[in-house]
Amino acid sequence: MTLYKAILSYMDPGLNPYRPGAGLQPPELTGRDAQIKEFDFLVIRAKHRTVDRPMVMSGLRGVGKTALLNKLAGMAEQAHWITVVTEGQTTNQGVANVRRRLGAEINAALLRSSMGSRMKAGMRKLGALVSAFSLTLGPTELSFAPKPAATGLLDVDVETLVLEIASSAREDERAFAIFIDEMQDIEPELLSAFIVAQHRAQQKELPFYVIGTGLPNLPTKLSSARSYAERLFSYSVIGPLDRQASLEALVLPAERFGATYTLEAAEFLVEASNGYPYFLQEYGKAIWDLASDRTFTLADAKNAIVVGQAQLDAGFFPARWDRASEKERAYMVAMTKNKRTASVAASLAKTMAELSSVRQSLINKGLIYVPQRGEVAFTVPGMADFIDRATAQ
Ligand SMILES: Nc1ncnc2c1ncn2[C@@H]1O[C@H](COP(=O)(O)OP(=O)(O)O)[C@@H](O)[C@H]1O
Ligand SMILES: [Mg+2]
Incomplete structure (x- = not known):
């Protein structure tokens, strides 16, 4: 279906304005x-x-x-x-x-x-x-x-x-x-x-x-x-973009190249992105490439999430996950269910002292941080869901 649509696409992929990627300047820097x-x-x-x-x-x-x-x-x-x-x-x-x-x-x-x-x-x-x-x-x-x-x-x-x-x-x-x-x-x-x-x-x-x-x-x-x-x-x-800034981040670049979103299509993508700029760029890029018409519809948006998510699962997330050792991964898997260090340790049947070097190396690698005493969190938004997907197979 995606391939079929791509062949019939009227949208020139060469004109695709969205730029998912670390440090890439966005087509429209909104909300800042x-x-x-x-x-x-x-x-x-x-x-x-x-x-x-x-x-x-x-x-x-x-x-x-x-x-x-x-x-x-x-x-x-x-x-x-x-x-x-x-x-x-x-x-x-x-x-x-x-x-x-x-x-x-x-x-x-x-x-x-x-x-x-x-x-x-x-x-x-x-x-x-x-x-x-x-x-x-x-x-x-x-x-x-x-x-x-x-x-x-x-x-x-x-x-x-x-x-x-x-x-x-x-x-x-x-x-x-x-x-x-x-x-x-x-x-x-x-x-x-x-x-x-x-x-x-x-x-x-x-x-x-x-x-x-x-x-x-x-x-x-x-x-x-x-x-x-x-x-x-x-x-x-620097947090996620609010609804208005998210909408602008999607809509303005498209409009510059003569394309528009129906409101429900844009809102669907905004919702799925939780306002995270990286995700907005990825979904924007996907919808541009797969839409068969210059007005992007809700159906296009739903397809774009599937394609965009696959892109994220192949790039944004593994860029971090692949740098972790076996022990570090086990720690992060435990983190998907627990945010307190004590309960992470309990779920791995280890003492907190036994885990302190793993925790520290994850912090040094920039994968997790300490939002407040006794807690840990991912530095990558959506990481817990990715780990669920990656470890489900
Ligand atoms: N304010 C913004 N509006 C729209 N897109 C943005 C905005 N800021 C960043 N982006 C896009 O989000 C992605 C991640 O941006 P980046 O600056 O690398 O994030 P960070 O440095 O926080 O990891 C890039 O694709 C970038 O073009
Ligand atoms: Mg950066």
Whole structure:
């Protein structure tokens, strides 16, 4: 039936506007006005030399954190800020990568932003500082003698560099921002260094901003790195889209290419997605490809759920599930029926102590988090249902 319809389809798959996938910019970024306004306000005030608290946004996987972070980074670039975008990584190799790339990225950001601006004059000094700083960061370059500008202590050097760049930017009515995705995976030493630098910048009223996104445990991570991190950032939770924003996320991209939804078709997809952007993109993509007419009907929507769900079961969910060991999977299976760690342990006939390393490794892999003391939850929406489906066969 699906194949038959696809052959008769009038909808050109090449024009399909929907973009399911990690970090892909959506055709229409809806429902994030609060964060976009807050950042817009921060940018305007920075121009007038008022320094506001930077933003930290947390939420489940597939909820649209990366898309939002990239949108904010784009706004900063439009305002001619010096911007660096980076991402935390869990593996040891990833940790080294983040460090190694940071110096190079800061350098590139400085070059980009100094083009045709007054900052050119200060560039040589900053350039020297960045290369000295790269020595602190890069384990491979440590065989060279450190230049005098760098102490080799990560937190001191990050602070020196950041404040120097921020004060040059300030003279130019600009600002310096580091956008960090998957911030919960930034190694503790670098994370503390960023927090300390952010703290100093605020004390000195210098326009430096760490803008971060990450899993729901990110705020806790930040405050355990430095307790004052609680007051340093403006925190918000990125949740599923409300009904209106969900409808717009589906309908607006289609309309741009001359297609529409009947109200019940759009509502059916919105309902099935629970407002999760990843699911909306997947269902939108499916309905576009299988509909036989430019008006998408309820019947199309029902088929789209089947196709979209199969896509999710082949991509979004196994991307996490496949990274788990046997023991970790058993733990997650138990989690589908229990949210308290004590009852997970009871259902596996183990003590909580016996399970603590499995639980910790699931947290480190970003598969689960601790919503509150004594409880565990999946970082992936719909994971429990997926596990039921995957383990039913
Ligand atoms: N506000 C939004 N409106 C519509 N689609 C969105 C929105 N935010 C993200 N998306 C889409 O949802 C999917 C997941 O987004 P992503 O930013 O990767 O999520 P996260 O980083 O939270 O895991 C992508 O396909 C993206 O295009
Ligand atoms: Mg992401």
